[in-house]
Amino acid sequence: xxxxxxxxxxxxxxxxxxxxxxxxxxxxxxxxxxxxxxxxxxxxxxxxxxxxxxxxxxxxxxxxxxxxxxxxxxxxxxxxxxxxxxxxxxxxxxxxxxxxxxxxxxxxxxxxxxxxxxxxxxxxxxxxxxxxxxxxxxxxxxxxxxxxxxxxxxxxxxxxxxxxxxxxxxxxxxxxxxxxxxxxxxxxxxxxxxxxxxxxxxxxxxxxxxxxxxxxxxxxxxxxxxxxxxxxxxxxxxxxxxxxxxxxxxxxxxxxxxxxxxxxxxxxxxxxxxxxxxxxxxxxxxxxxxxxxxxxxxxxxxxxxxxxxxxxxxxxxxxxxxxxxxxxxxxxxxxxxxxxxxxxxxxxxxxxxxxxxxxxxxxxxxxxxxxxxxxxxxxxx
Numbered sequence: 001x002x003x004x005x006x007x008x009x010x011x012x013x014x015x016x017x018x019x020x021x022x023x024x025x026x027x028x029x030x031x032x033x034x035x036x037x038x039x040x041x042x043x044x045x046x047x048x049x050x051x052x053x054x055x056x057x058x059x060x061x062x063x064x065x066x067x068x069x070x071x072x073x074x075x076x077x078x079x080x081x082x083x084x085x086x087x088x089x090x091x092x093x094x095x096x097x098x099x100x101x102x103x104x105x106x107x108x109x110x111x112x113x114x115x116x117x118x119x120x121x122x123x124x125x126x127x128x129x130x131x132x133x134x135x136x137x138x139x140x141x142x143x144x145x146x147x148x149x150x151x152x153x154x155x156x157x158x159x160x161x162x163x164x165x166x167x168x169x170x171x172x173x174x175x176x177x178x179x180x181x182x183x184x185x186x187x188x189x190x191x192x193x194x195x196x197x198x199x200x201x202x203x204x205x206x207x208x209x210x211x212x213x214x215x216x217x218x219x220x221x222x223x224x225x226x227x228x229x230x231x232x233x234x235x236x237x238x239x240x241x242x243x244x245x246x247x248x249x250x251x252x253x254x255x256x257x258x259x260x261x262x263x264x265x266x267x268x269x270x271x272x273x274x275x276x277x278x279x280x281x282x283x284x285x286x287x288x289x290x291x292x293x294x295x296x297x298x299x300x301x302x303x304x305x306x307x308x309x310x311x312x313x314x315x316x317x318x319x320x321x322x323x324x325x326x327x328x329x330x331x332x333x334x335x336x337x338x339x340x341x342x343x344x345x346x347x348x349x350x351x352x353x354x355x356x357x358x359x360x361x362x363x364x365x366x367x368x369x370x371x372x373x374x375x376x377x378x379x380x381x
Contacts, residue, residue, distance in 0.1 A: 001315070002315045002316065002364060003353065003355065003356075004315065004316060004317045004353075004356065004360075005316045005317055005318050005349075005351055006200075006292060006351040006353035007149050007150075007292075007293060007318075007351035008318060009199045009200070009205065010199060010200060010201060010202045010203075010353055010354075011202065011353075011355070012199075012202060012204055013203075013246075013250060016203055016204065016243045016246045016247050016250070017243070019243055019246035022044075023041070023044060023242050027040050027041055027238070028239075029041040030235055031045050031235075031236050032227065032236075041238050044238060045236055045238050045241050046060070047245075048241045048242050048244065048245035049063055049241070049245075051245040051248070051249060052245050052248050056186045056196075056211070057185035057186045057188060058186040058187050058211055061214065061229070062186075062211055062212055062214060063209050063210075063211060064209060064210045064211075064229070064231045064232050065207065065208075065228055065232065065237070065241055066208050066209065066210060067207065067208060067237070068197060069098075069174065069196070069197035069200075069208050070098075071208065071232075072196070072197070072210040073098070073101050073143075073174055073195050074100065074221055075220075075221050075231065075232060076143070076172045076193040076195060076210055076212075077091070077101065077104045077105065077141065077143055078108070078219075078221045079218035079220065079221055079231070080140060080172070080216075080217065080218060080219075081108050081140070081141065082219035082221075083217040084170075084217060085113075085140075087138075087140055088137065088138030088139060089113045089138060089140070090113070090114045090115075090116065090136060090138040090140060091105060091108065091116070091140065091141045092116045092118065092134055092139060092141070092142045093115065093117055093142070093143045093144065094118045094119075094120060094126050094144050094145070094155075095117045095118065095119055095120060095336035096120050096145070096150075096333045096336050096337070097143070097174070098145060098149060098174055098176070100174070101145070101174060105117075105143070114138070116134050118130060118131055118134065118144075120336055121337070122337055123153060123284045123285070123337070124283070124287055124333065124336075125153060125155060125287050126155055126160070128159050131144075131160060131163065132163050135167055139167075139169050140170065141169065141170045141171070142164050142169060142170070143171075143172040143174070144157070144160055144173060145173060145175075146173045146174065146175040146177070146182075147175070147177040147178040147182070147289075147290045147293075148284070148333060149176070149177050150293075150320045150334070150349055151283050151284035151287070151289070151293065151333060151334075151337075151349075152284065152289035152292070152293025152294070152351075153284040153287040154182070154287065154288040154289060154290060155173075157189060157190065157191065158190055160190075161189065161190025161191050164192075165190065170193065170216060170217075171190070171191045171193070172193040172194070172195070173191045173193070173194055173195070174195045175189075175194050175195060175196050176195055176197045176200055176208075178290060179196035179200070179201065179248075179251075180201035180247075180248065180251030180252070180255065181291065181292065182259075183255060186211045187213075191211075191213075192213045193210060193212055193213070193216060193218075194210070195208070195209075195210055196208065196209055196211075197209075198244040198247055201247050201248065201250075201251045202250065202354065203240075203244045203247030203248070204239075204240050204243040204244070206237060206240050207240030207241060208244075209244070212231070220232070220233065222234060258354060259291045260291075262291050262292045262352050262353070263291030265357075265358065265361055266292060266293070266294050266350075266352055269350060269352075269361045269364065269365065270285075270294050270296070272361065272362075273296060273365055273368060277368060277372050279298070279300065280296055280297065281296065281299070281343070282294065282295070282296055283296070283297060283337065283339070283347065284337070292353065293349070293350075294349070294350045294351075294352075295348070295349045295350075296348055296350070297343050297344070297347045298347075298348065298372050299343070300346065300376050300379050301375040301376055301379045302345055302379075303319040303345060303346050303347045303348045306346075306368070306371055306372065306375065309374075309375070310364075310368070315363070315364055315367060317350050317364075318348070319331070319347060319348060319349065320333065320334075320347070320349055330344035330345045331347060334347055350364070
């Protein structure tokens with residue numbers, strides 16, 4: 001199998017699995033329990049928290065563990081909205097966010113909050129001047145993702161953070177796709193809240209975290225036992241937290257050479273596809289992008305048919321966000337970037353990973369040439 005859908009999820013690395021096994025097999029106590037067995041689990045969890053904090057550049061007290069990037073986004077956005085509702089009800093986001101952000105904002109809108117959704121340019125980038133002009137006295141939060149999950153386009157997060165800080169407005173960024181792929185330092189990035197997730201960087205599913213800068217007002221979204229300093233109730237997933245720490249360590253250790261290798265493979269993939277298949281378009285090509293992601297439109301055919309054709313050949317790719325699979329509508333990200341519905345319908349996302357090899361690229365390009373040629377010969381688009 002050739003797996004080019006690493007933005008959807010990544011395979012659990014053996015080193016990560018090994019780090020988790022002691023807490024699945026032996027040290028499986030509830031970390032809130034008062035006896036020594038529980039203390040062992042808590043000590044392991046806190047050591048993992050220290051490792052992660054050191055890698056991403058923050059204090060241990062600024063990390064809140066939860067179950068997924070979606071939950072982390074919800075804690076951030078709903079938490080700020082509920083904490084600051086008396087000060088204002090205006091939230092700014094962009095039109096290309098992950099559904100975890102867009103749908104949460106939509107729900108808050110039904111509750112009476114006012115949501116501004118910023119447009120993006122042809123390369124999927126937010127206009128910082130437009131964002132600044134949209135701020136008002138009632139604005140309590142700006143939420144703009146760091147790297148887009150469909151196109152890989154990187155937003156000017158540091159510039160946005162500087163603007164919001166100057167105005168005393170909180171800033172959240174979903175960094176699920178950029179953590180481990182870019183040399184991030186959370187404290188220096190400038191955001192007040194940062195979301196990241198384990199299964200996007202060869203860690204386990206079911207574990208994620210939210211960076212909450214010290215002093216950031218945040219109301220708990222889930223009520224219960226008061227875990228994670230009262231910000232996220234529920235028994236902590238100690239094995240998952242241990243696995244997240246190992247995955248973060250591994251990603252940061254190998255980041256520079258892996259980024260260089262994967263970036264060259266991504267560029268090779270794009271060059272070969274555009275050279276061998278006519279009427280193709282690389283989306284967000286002029287934007288800074290994370291090195292593993294390529295989103296390509298194949299004119300005149302349906303991207304879903306391309307994905308199915310690749311699947312028959314044991315090649316995994318996608319048409320966009322895995323969280324939107326089953327949605328017959330074209331990608332909201334590509335539509336927001338100004339593509340027509342027909343153009344967006346022909347898009348396929350390739351997201352490379354640590355297991356991607358040069359031979360894989362050659363095999364995929366050869367397979368695509370045949371699939372696209374066959375589909376265009378029978379297409380009515």
